[in-house]
Amino acid sequence: MPKVLLIDDDIDVVEAMKIALESKGYQVITANDGDSGYEKAFEETPDLIILDVVMKTKDEGFQTSYKLKSSPHLSKIPILMLTSVGRETGFRFNPETDEEYLPVDDFVEKPVRPKELIHKVEQLLKKAKK
Amino acid sequence: MNSLLSLRSEELADRLKWLIHLRWTTIAFIIIAYLTATLVFDLIIEPIPLFIIIIVIAAYNALFYLYVKLKSDNIKEMAGDVAFIQSILDIAALALFIYFTGGLENPFIFYFIFHTIITSILLPKERGVIQAFLICILIGLIGLLEYKGLIAHHPIGGFITGGLYKNLTYVFVVYFTFASTILISTFITISISERLSRKELELKRVSRELEGANLKLIEKDRLKSEYVMMVAHDIKSPISSIVSMIDVVLEGFAGSMDDKIKDLLSRIRQKIVAVHNYVSDLLNISRIRSSKVLNLERLRIRGLIDEAMDFSSAKGEGKGIEVKIDCPDDIPLVTADREQIRYVFINLLENAFKYTAQGGRVWVKVKSADDGIEAEVGDTGIGIPQEDMPKIFTEFFRGGNVKDSTKGTGLGLALVKYIIERHNGKIWVTSEAGKGSVFMFVLPIEQ
Numbered sequence: 001m002p003k004v005l006l007i008d009d010d011i012d013v014v015e016a017m018k019i020a021l022e023s024k025g026y027q028v029i030t031a032n033d034g035d036s037g038y039e040k041a042f043e044e045t046p047d048l049i050i051l052d053v054v055m056k057t058k059d060e061g062f063q064t065s066y067k068l069k070s071s072p073h074l075s076k077i078p079i080l081m082l083t084s085v086g087r088e089t090g091f092r093f094n095p096e097t098d099e100e101y102l103p104v105d106d107f108v109e110k111p112v113r114p115k116e117l118i119h120k121v122e123q124l125l126k127k128a129k130k
Numbered sequence: 131m132n133s134l135l136s137l138r139s140e141e142l143a144d145r146l147k148w149l150i151h152l153r154w155t156t157i158a159f160i161i162i163a164y165l166t167a168t169l170v171f172d173l174i175i176e177p178i179p180l181f182i183i184i185i186v187i188a189a190y191n192a193l194f195y196l197y198v199k200l201k202s203d204n205i206k207e208m209a210g211d212v213a214f215i216q217s218i219l220d221i222a223a224l225a226l227f228i229y230f231t232g233g234l235e236n237p238f239i240f241y242f243i244f245h246t247i248i249t250s251i252l253l254p255k256e257r258g259v260i261q262a263f264l265i266c267i268l269i270g271l272i273g274l275l276e277y278k279g280l281i282a283h284h285p286i287g288g289f290i291t292g293g294l295y296k297n298l299t300y301v302f303v304v305y306f307t308f309a310s311t312i313l314i315s316t317f318i319t320i321s322i323s324e325r326l327s328r329k330e331l332e333l334k335r336v337s338r339e340l341e342g343a344n345l346k347l348i349e350k351d352r353l354k355s356e357y358v359m360m361v362a363h364d365i366k367s368p369i370s371s372i373v374s375m376i377d378v379v380l381e382g383f384a385g386s387m388d389d390k391i392k393d394l395l396s397r398i399r400q401k402i403v404a405v406h407n408y409v410s411d412l413l414n415i416s417r418i419r420s421s422k423v424l425n426l427e428r429l430r431i432r433g434l435i436d437e438a439m440d441f442s443s444a445k446g447e448g449k450g451i452e453v454k455i456d457c458p459d460d461i462p463l464v465t466a467d468r469e470q471i472r473y474v475f476i477n478l479l480e481n482a483f484k485y486t487a488q489g490g491r492v493w494v495k496v497k498s499a500d501d502g503i504e505a506e507v508g509d510t511g512i513g514i515p516q517e518d519m520p521k522i523f524t525e526f527f528r529g530g531n532v533k534d535s536t537k538g539t540g541l542g543l544a545l546v547k548y549i550i551e552r553h554n555g556k557i558w559v560t561s562e563a564g565k566g567s568v569f570m571f572v573l574p575i576e577q
Contacts, residue, residue, distance in 0.1 A: 010367065010371050012371045012374070012375055013370075013371045013374050013375075015375070016371075016374040016375040016377070016378040017374070017378075019378050019383050019384055020378050020381075020383045023383045054367075084366065084367060084370055110367075110370045110374070111370040111371070111373035111374040111377065111406070112374065113377050113381070114377050114378050114381050114383055115381060
């Protein structure tokens with residue numbers, strides 16, 4: 001079964017997402033900050049990474065995504081980014097127009113419904129396989 | 131006093147051109163007066179000295195005209211001196227004119243009053259007094275020297291016969307009346323214009339103070355918004371976690387539960403989601419209000435509308451609402467803050483979808499307006515009651531017909547209005563309860 005790495009500093013959110021994903025049979029590993037997430041990604045080579053934006057700093061998730069995508073070993077792993085900054089203002093999250101700035105594969109806004117999360121994960125994995 | 135002077139020199143710079151025009155008018159007036167006197171009243175005036183004087187006045191007026199034109203950048207510092215020199219030259223020219231047209235026998239000597247009033251208004255007090263005394267001395271000298279026979283008398287032929295200039299009583303009375311009139315009008319003018327200047331200065335000071343206070347208030351308001359933003363942000367993220375966890379339980383991922391627990395949990399979710407949305411709105415409004423500058427870029431409105439439509443149409447899902455976007459391709463690009471204008475469309479469209487019933491219509495129409503665009507977001511929804519119309523854009527206000535039936539914070543439209551006005555636009559609404567609402571706004575193309 002595919003392996004999913006969850007990186008979020010909110011352990012409750014991590015727990016909730018873990019339960020949802022595991023119920024669908026995914027193997028879930030977790031990390032609570034960008035650096036340990038990056039290390040975990042290296043050790044475990046997951047099939048997909050779910051990454052929160054705002055952790056210790058406002059853009060920790062962005063920094064981590066750059067690091068992940070610029071590593072030859074990890075650059076192929078799809079990243080699903082969790083945002084809580086809101087829909088209209090602040091950072092911009094349009095994968096079509098912002099791809100060159102943000103090397104992530106999809107976005108989902110917090111709080112994300114478990115079904116939507118699972119759906120997005122399935123989609124990304126399917127795309128990655130092709 | 132310094133500021134009084136600077137105020138005056140500022141005014142003077144504006145008035146120098148006006149003075150030059152006035153001088154051309156005076157020249158015309160002298161010529162007309164000469165022609166009337168000689169042709170209509172058959173008076174005899176020596177033409178040559180008169181025309182030499184006119185040419186001299188015209189010559190220095192032309193010089194001043196050029197000077198003002200060439201030095202228009204730094205005329206302010208020099209304006210006071212330039213005006214004073216002009217005034218002295220004018221006095222000399224007019225005195226010569228009077229001398230060659232009968233001296234104290236010429237009733238036009240009283241026209242010096244206009245000169246002294248104008249210069250007393252425009253020049254500093256001391257210089258006003260100096261020019262007034264100069265007028266009195268020059269006219270006095272003409273009268274005295276003519277009386278003593280030290281200079282030739284140039285009479286207006288056919289006007290006064292018998293040489294009043296030799297009549298001591300006449301010379302004394304006319305000169306006394308003249309000099310006192312000049313001096314008294316000068317002092318009155320100076321005292322009135324000083325008082326006015328002081329008042330004007332006081333007004334300027336007060337308005338500067340008000341401006342400063344206003345800027346401080348704006349900054350305070352911005353800081354308040356920043357504070358609200360921080361608080362809202364900190365509240366939002368645990369709420370978001372709570373919702374995530376409830377969803378996992380509610381959707382059965384953590385095991386089954388009986389219906390009663392499920393029902394209670396759904397209610398908890400509803401309440402907490404309402405709080406979440408409220409905090410999100412608060413976060414949006416405070417983020418936009420606390421930002422110091424607009425993030426300007428050239429925007430294609432059609433693209434923004436499509437994005438906003440994608441986002442908002444969820445609110446109307448399953449209601450079979452007919453959607454129409456009418457935005458011609460030749461609508462010009464608009465310089466504005468992308469996120470903020472997108473928010474405007476999202477908010478107006480979400481409202482439109484939210485308050486429109488099964489089978490209704492929602493539309494967006496954009497057209498070019500004077501130096502901008504005019505956009506319209508309309509629906510056939512529940513509309514706004516007449517009595518609520520004036521308050522519809524007020525923060526935390528919610529219409530009487532939606533307060534209980536639908537969730538909302540009353541912040542959205544307030545923020546929409548704030549954004550449009552910050553972009554120097556205007557927003558208004560027409561609506562009829564039960565029939566629908568149309569929100570319209572104009573945005574300038576450039577900021």
